[in-house]
Amino acid sequence: MGTFKRLQTRVHLKKNEKSPKRKIKERIRKARPCIVGEWSPWSGCTDQCQPAARVRRRRVRQEPRNGGAPCPPLEERAGCLDYSTPQGQHCGHSFVPAFITTSAFNKERTRQAASPQWSTVTEDAGYCMEFKTESLTHHCAMENHPLTRWMQYLREGYTVCVDCQPPAMNSVSLRCSGDGLDSDGNQTLHWQAIGNPRCQGTWKKVRRVDQCSCPAVHSFIFI
Structure with missing residues (x-):
């Protein structure tokens, strides 16, 4: 009698066991990609009167899970040049x-444009x-x-x-x-x-x- 119950349990487990394909499908279905927000406005130049950088950033709204797509870059930098000091004075003439x-x-x-002022x-x-x-x-x-x-x-x-x-x-x-x-x-x-x-x-x-x-x-x- 005990042997019969054990066999029934094994059969029951096999019937409920998920196939490899089904497991893969469920894993894919549960994967969550990274989602980011919009870019922030560009910041001002980090320095005045000399070539510097400006920055913009964005935040993660959803972290990736279960093999989902990773997050793209969250920060971008670009060159800039501010020709005025915080006091409004003009500068940066050499750049x-x-x-x-x-x-x-x-x-x-x-x-x-040949000109006589240019000697050999x-x-x-x-x-x-x-x-x-x-x-x-x-x-x-x-x-x-x-x-x-x-x-x-x-x-x-x-x-x-x-x-x-x-x-x-x-x-x-x-x-x-x-x-x-x-x-x-x-x-x-x-x-x-x-x-x-x-x-x-x-x-x-x-x-x-x-x-x-x-x-x-x-x-x-x-x-």
């Missing part, structure tokens, strides 16, 4: 944006700045006009060369505006593409060299 265009424009510009010695005083791009707006990738298509090759994380030559070079200081030559390499500097003011971004100085050696698509000139 004006670098205005750039394709290096293909350099020969035509030099031919059209001065013309040989040009230099090249290498930068590593940190950020850029999506407007750069949208350019498809023959004269502005070069903006598509601006990419985050790439090293680019920017040539400083007459007539963009100041005839007294022998420097180009926005060249970042005085930065220590850790400062975030700003640039803007000529031809589309919405194509702009930030980069950091790598080094100054005598001649640019970047690929043509990553070679630009100061304006």
